[in-house]
Amino acid sequence: MAGKRVIIKDDRVPAVLRRHPWVLSSSVMMVESGVGHGDVVDVVTKDGQFLARGIYNKKSRIRVRLYTWDENELLDRDFWRARIVRAVELREQLGYLDPEGACRLVFSEGDALSGLIVDRYGPYLVFQPTAFGLAERLSTFTEIFKEILGPKGILVRKDPAASAAEGFELPEGVLFGEVPEVVTIVEHGIRHRVDLRKGQKTGFYLDQRENRLAAARYLAGRRILDLYCYTGGFSLTAAIRGQARSIEAVDSSDRALQLAREVSSDHGIANIVFLEAEVFPLLEKYVAEGRKFEGVILDPPRFASRRGQIAQALRAYHFVNRLAVSLLEPGGILVSCSCSGRVSRAEFMQVLFGVAEKTGRTIQVLEQRGAAPDHPVNVFCPETDYLKCFICRVI
Numbered sequence: 001m002a003g004k005r006v007i008i009k010d011d012r013v014p015a016v017l018r019r020h021p022w023v024l025s026s027s028v029m030m031v032e033s034g035v036g037h038g039d040v041v042d043v044v045t046k047d048g049q050f051l052a053r054g055i056y057n058k059k060s061r062i063r064v065r066l067y068t069w070d071e072n073e074l075l076d077r078d079f080w081r082a083r084i085v086r087a088v089e090l091r092e093q094l095g096y097l098d099p100e101g102a103c104r105l106v107f108s109e110g111d112a113l114s115g116l117i118v119d120r121y122g123p124y125l126v127f128q129p130t131a132f133g134l135a136e137r138l139s140t141f142t143e144i145f146k147e148i149l150g151p152k153g154i155l156v157r158k159d160p161a162a163s164a165a166e167g168f169e170l171p172e173g174v175l176f177g178e179v180p181e182v183v184t185i186v187e188h189g190i191r192h193r194v195d196l197r198k199g200q201k202t203g204f205y206l207d208q209r210e211n212r213l214a215a216a217r218y219l220a221g222r223r224i225l226d227l228y229c230y231t232g233g234f235s236l237t238a239a240i241r242g243q244a245r246s247i248e249a250v251d252s253s254d255r256a257l258q259l260a261r262e263v264s265s266d267h268g269i270a271n272i273v274f275l276e277a278e279v280f281p282l283l284e285k286y287v288a289e290g291r292k293f294e295g296v297i298l299d300p301p302r303f304a305s306r307r308g309q310i311a312q313a314l315r316a317y318h319f320v321n322r323l324a325v326s327l328l329e330p331g332g333i334l335v336s337c338s339c340s341g342r343v344s345r346a347e348f349m350q351v352l353f354g355v356a357e358k359t360g361r362t363i364q365v366l367e368q369r370g371a372a373p374d375h376p377v378n379v380f381c382p383e384t385d386y387l388k389c390f391i392c393r394v395i
């Protein structure tokens with residue numbers, strides 16, 4: 001069954017066979033006539049040998065997103081359904097489908113569904129398509145999820161950077177059923193409040209789930225500073241599950257802090273103070289004042305989203321980590337995260353090396369963690385290994 005075809009340059013054929021799901025425009029030798037924007041295409045060698053099948057996007061640098069390397073698989077409804085079922089089965093196996101919980105059901109390339117994110121918050125789903133080809137198929141995905149999970153409502157959220165890169169418009173809103181403004185979900189026994197429509201990402205940083213509990217284990221009885229706290233995920237877990245002594249939690253988003261304060265008061269917590277501030281100047285002020293803490297959590301926003309920003313991002317990571325280390329008492333715990341996929345684990349380790357050198361402190365890395373397992377890393381696609389969370393003791 002010869003489909004519409006995109007011919008790949010000879011020297012790029014091995015990359016396609018290595019199953020990275022992106023075919024960049026620079027890898028394309030020729031697009032056969034008749035191939036239209038959004039079409040399913042076969043990616044072939046110049047001799048016509050089948051390599052993979054995907055969806056063509058004439059507007060994006062990622063010219064074809066690949067979904068199968070098996071010529072017999074068609075990208076039809078059954079195919080998408082099987083991929084989604086395979087993804088949902090993993091979350092079931094992880095024990096992540098408890099009715100009141102939240103998890104990522106589909107993690108784009110991590111689940112061989114390049115360009116689709118689906119998050120579950122209790123009985124509500126949020127779709128966040130980052131590829132034009134899959135944004136076009138949202139009604140199919142809605143039907144499939146209705147069949148397999150029976151959600152009460154499905155919301156669609158736009159990722160503005162991805163929509164711009166892929167050249168598509170996406171109306172946000174409810175695709176099916178009803179979705180409340182704020183949803184309560186339970187994680188590690190804590191009833192978090194999530195703003196699905198206006199919150200960051202799809203409302204909650206689901207990728208930090210296991211790291212919050214891991215960090216809490218080290219923070220018992222300690223005075224903690226939680227920088228970039230968002231709705232308080234790390235702080236609330238440290239207070240409730242880790243029995244931290246006192247916590248100062250900082251973020252620049254007043255809306256996120258408002259939700260954090262509500263959850264804190266729901267749980268009768270009196271030892272967390274949520275503070276609206278910019279982190280860099282606050283850190284400089286605290287260092288100047290000689291303030292000390294027994295634990296610092298650092299979970300900054302992505303400092304590098306493009307290759308050209310890596311050097312600058314490394315400097316920013318060095319800066320915040322250096323000041324954070326300066327605030328730590330000897331024996332203090334540093335939980336340091338980076339969600340910049342462009343910054344590798346080795347480079348992040350190098351940042352900590354530089355910080356230890358500069359401050360004269362000893363940094364022992366106790367755990368090198370990544371995203372929770374509902375964000376599986378696709379070995380063919382290193383970009384899926386984006387989150388680093390290092391738990392360290394600083395002497």
Ligand code: SAH
Nearest residue numbers: 205228229230233251252253278279299301
């Ligand atoms: N640790 C959080 C997630 C942090 S995401 C959790 O577990 O849920 C990064 C956070 O940094 C966002 O909440 C964002 O509002 C905040 N932020 C971004 N720039 C900031 C700045 N300059 N100062 C303070 N907070 C900032």
